[in-house]
Amino acid sequence: MGALAWRAALAALLVCGIGLLPWLSRTDPALTVLKARSAERDPSPEALAVVRAQLGLDDGPSHLLGRWLAGLSRADAGQSWISGADVLPDVLQALGVSLLLTAAALTVALVVAAGVCARTLWLGAGRRLEGRRPAGGSGSAVLAALPEFLIASVLATVIGVQWGWLPALGWYGPQWTVLPALALGLPAGAVLGRLLDDQLPAAFTEPWASAAAARGLTGRSIARKALRRCVPGLLPNLGLFVVGLTGGSVAVEQIFDIPGLGRTTLRAAIAQDLPVLQTGALVLVALAAVVTGLARLAAGRLIGPALRDGALHTVHGPTPAGRTGPAVVCGVLLSAVVGLGLPRDPLALDTGARLLPPSAAHPFGTDALGRDVLARVAHGALDTLLLALSISAIALTAGVLLGLLPRLSGPLVDTVNAVPPVLAALLVAAVWGGGPTTPVAAVAVVAWAPLAAHTGALLRQERATAHLAATRALGAGPWHLLRSELLPAVLPSVARHALLRLPGIALALASLGFLGLGAQPPSPEWGLLLAENQPYAERAPWAVLAPAAVLALLGALAVTAPGALRRPRRLRTPGCDPREQPSRKVELSRAE
Secondary structure, X not given: OHHHHHHHHHHHHHHXXXXXXXXXXXXXXXXXXXXXXXXXXXXXXXXXXXXXXXXXXXXXXXHHHHXXXXXXXXXXXXXXXXXXXXXXXXXXXXXXXXXXXXXXXXHXXXXXXXXXXXXXXXXXXXXXXXXXXXXXXXXXXXXXXXXXXXXXXXXXXXXXXXXXXXXXXXXXXXXXXXHHHHHHHHHHHXXXXXXXXXXXXXXXXXXXXXXXXXXXXXXHHHHHHHHHHHHHHOHHHHHHHHHHHHHHOHHXXXXXXXXXXXXXXXXXXXXXXXXXXXXXXXXXXXXXXXXXXXXXXXXXXXXXXXXXXXXXXXXXXXXXXXOOHHHHHHHHHHHHHHHHHOOOOOOOOOHHHOOXXXXXXXXXXXXXXXXXXXXXXXHHHHHHHHHHHHHHHHHHHHHHHHHOOHHHHHHHHHHHHOOOHHXXXXXXXXXXXXXXXXXXXXXXXXXXXXXXXXXXXXXXXXOOEHHHHHHHHOOOOXXXXXXXXXXXXXXXXXXXXXXXXXXXXXXXXXXXXXXXXXXXXXXXXXHXXXXXXHHHXXXXXXXXXXXXXXXXXXXXXXXXXXXXXXXXXXXOOOOOOHHHXXXXXHHHHHHO
């Protein structure tokens, strides 16, 4: 009951904050609504007075919120301030569209995740994984780092328009779901695959795997059991993906003209259509609660009574050190791009050199105003990378600390994840004010949630391990268990997760810039670069591919760099757990 009350309080706080949005932003909601209804109409005092009287704005936000909440008890979410139509049917229809798109995107994501983990599963099934780390990762890094809106634009332009294989605009049947599902599912599947691939090697080295092989079980059966062992730790993040794809795929819905919940919420937020905005946010919060509950039930079903009985084996022991070569290559290439572009002027205009292809003078070509793309990418990288690193560090710290308190952070994670980044940016802008810091604050507000969910899921399993029960029985206190057992076991995986999300944070900043909620021209911020050059993608693809390639390079670096976080695997004595090696060595030395 306590968790339910906490969840309800957070949902009420979010809805109330949205209800105060026009007044927090210090704008006249009557003027915004009038402009949304008719941009050409003169906002005279008489016209604004009519709008205020129609909407009851003179009664204040508390009266409006109370009237809306009273209507919810009768399944009446009010009427749209812009169109005058009933809100609830339109929001539920948009939710149905988004859920169908999310289901298709999740199918693509699961296929991609299976492809990322295929080599690890094959090696583990053949008992050839000991001492090795899978080399796969560069392809998944590129997929994870490519912006969803860029993938959507390329698919719509090439496959939809130029080749005509699939429809690119609208929402009229199953064929219209393929391209947007690919745009959403490819990067999501790459992230999920990397998280799963990070845990599988340790699962294959657990005692049950050796016992199963000794009993003659097939490698395919052992691989299935290893998947079942690792998937519960990722189910919370899978739930976050479902909710995030439902409400956060605004750019993709904009490009493909899909009437989903993300686009509906964005339009309502921009037009300050409070009934639609509040109803959409409440639906997303309810969806987050349902998905989280289902994820927990599924995790319990997969692991069974082992969580209750403390019969699990840790999957976060020492793992082989990863190869440093790919990380060094990616780091050198990224440093070279930044170093070559910094001496150039990113704001210098040359109208006689518009949209020039790559050359010795302009290695990345020029944009529509004749500006050097290399210079703009390099100068934009400084701000984007520094901001992304800062946000990642804050998110990692907050995620781990809140993940240690699952009863407090669970409902908070669900509520925060239910807020699309665009809506978060608008809420932050209302309180914080506009400017280049707005997207930073908006991304920081929501970036910790996946890490907290991951931390909580891993700790839940780690607390159910046999070695922790034995350590507790020997008299270890809670702080010793946390400092010496739980955090060392969980932190490396969560830190690698944070690094894996570094390109995603950079992409979130870029996405907000792409939608016009971030930095403003002539800033060389990466989101603006993609947004400014998107209309010229067919004539000058280099202007879009250059920043996209740097983003992909950042993703490859984020995936290969975590090898430095891996602790070298110690030699194992047959039949002895790695954690027992220090005491084993002491006993041998005494015997000698």
